[in-house]
Amino acid sequence: MADGIDWRLWGIVLLCGAATYVWRALAVAIGGRVSPESEAFKLFACIAYAMVAGLISRMVILPEGILAEAPLSYRLIGVGVAVGVFFVLKRNLAAGVLAGVAVFALLIAFAGSPM
Amino acid sequence: MVSINGKTGGPIVRGAIDATGMPALVLFASMVGYGSMAREAGLTLWTAVASTGLTWGLPGQIAMVELYALGAPVLAIIAASSAANARFLPMVLSVMPLFNEALPRKRWRYAVAQFMSLNPWAAIMRRGPGMNPADRPPYYAGFAGVCITAALLGTGAGFVLAGAMSRNVTLTLVFLNPVFFTLVFADARGRAAILAVLAGVVAGPLFHLLSPDWGLLLTGATAGTGAYLFDRALRGRHG
Numbered sequence: 119m120a121d122g123i124d125w126r127l128w129g130i131v132l133l134c135g136a137a138t139y140v141w142r143a144l145a146v147a148i149g150g151r152v153s154p155e156s157e158a159f160k161l162f163a164c165i166a167y168a169m170v171a172g173l174i175s176r177m178v179i180l181p182e183g184i185l186a187e188a189p190l191s192y193r194l195i196g197v198g199v200a201v202g203v204f205f206v207l208k209r210n211l212a213a214g215v216l217a218g219v220a221v222f223a224l225l226i227a228f229a230g231s232p233m
Numbered sequence: 234m235v236s237i238n239g240k241t242g243g244p245i246v247r248g249a250i251d252a253t254g255m256p257a258l259v260l261f262a263s264m265v266g267y268g269s270m271a272r273e274a275g276l277t278l279w280t281a282v283a284s285t286g287l288t289w290g291l292p293g294q295i296a297m298v299e300l301y302a303l304g305a306p307v308l309a310i311i312a313a314s315s316a317a318n319a320r321f322l323p324m325v326l327s328v329m330p331l332f333n334e335a336l337p338r339k340r341w342r343y344a345v346a347q348f349m350s351l352n353p354w355a356a357i358m359r360r361g362p363g364m365n366p367a368d369r370p371p372y373y374a375g376f377a378g379v380c381i382t383a384a385l386l387g388t389g390a391g392f393v394l395a396g397a398m399s400r401n402v403t404l405t406l407v408f409l410n411p412v413f414f415t416l417v418f419a420d421a422r423g424r425a426a427i428l429a430v431l432a433g434v435v436a437g438p439l440f441h442l443l444s445p446d447w448g449l450l451l452t453g454a455t456a457g458t459g460a461y462l463f464d465r466a467l468r469g470r471h472g
Contacts, residue, residue: 130297131280134288134293139347141318141322168432168457174437175435184270
């Protein structure tokens with residue numbers, strides 16, 4: 119933008135930040151007096167775990183954007199290798215991530231480029 | 234995750250140390266992918282970096298950038314971005330009980346909420362309950378501080394490097410994110426959490442097919458509540 123600040127773009131960025139903050143603030147307002155031992159806490163935790171796990175599995179199986187350029191089989195193989203290595207090496211996070219991503223990178227590089 | 238079990242450093246240092254390593258590295262790499270996407274979509278360096286700091290939730294940022302590139306109306310961009318980040322409601326709700334006692338002032342809880350993201354959430358859900366309540370806020374601050382620093386640097390680096398990276402490199406960097414979090418949640422402890430993760434993995438894509446807009450909320454409401462009820466029934470049976 120050679121001719122100054124793009125106010126429309128800045129407005130979108132600020133409003134998107136605010137629109138996500140609405141969820142966060144709502145949670146603080148609702149969750150004021152819940153004890154960690156309560157049943158409500160256990161329920162919220164289950165909902166959060168399910169939503170986050172659902173989001174990640176959706177990103178792998180039905181991705182939007184650039185990830186959709188890689189075939190489903192490559193994505194599943196990458197995640198499968200990561201999980202396998204992770205558990206075989208006694209829950210080694212770094213080894214699992216590296217193995218899964220390396221296999222995925224090799225697949226898209228040599229087994230047929232997604233582009 | 235690296236952890237220091239001795240007494241070295243206060244909780245803020247321990248949080249920072251736990252975040253340094255895989256969480257910070259993966260976040261940096263994912264945000265390199267986001268920074269380069271943002272540049273292709275027509276954002277400037279500073280709007281890209283500001284969106285990471287302000288929205289602080291990658292799915293919502295990606296929705297914003299993609300719709301902006303398509304020239305969608307402003308309201309549609311904001312609504313889609315917010316919907317993609319609706320998980321912050323149950324996430325913040327579920328950690329608040331761990332902070333309420335140590336943070337009697339509400340304004341600090343609102344600050345905790347802004348810095349919430351997957352990494353600090355997973356860390357505090359796992360380690361927080363066993364911690365002295367007064368140690369939780371500083372531990373979280375150290376952990377989240379390292380995460381957001383890595384993410385801001387990654388966004389800037391990705392913006393600057395966009396075009397210099399091949400499509401395959403960007404694709405691999407973006408893939409890093411779901412792989413990492415798959416393992417973080419494969420490592421979930423406790424029967425209720427494991428049940429909820431398994432139910433969510435199955436329900437997430439199915440509800441997304443049903444409704445891309447409401448799929449995530451439906452996943453949380455049905456799979457999460459179902460896992461909770463199932464766990465409660467099992468608890469009842471074993472005393």
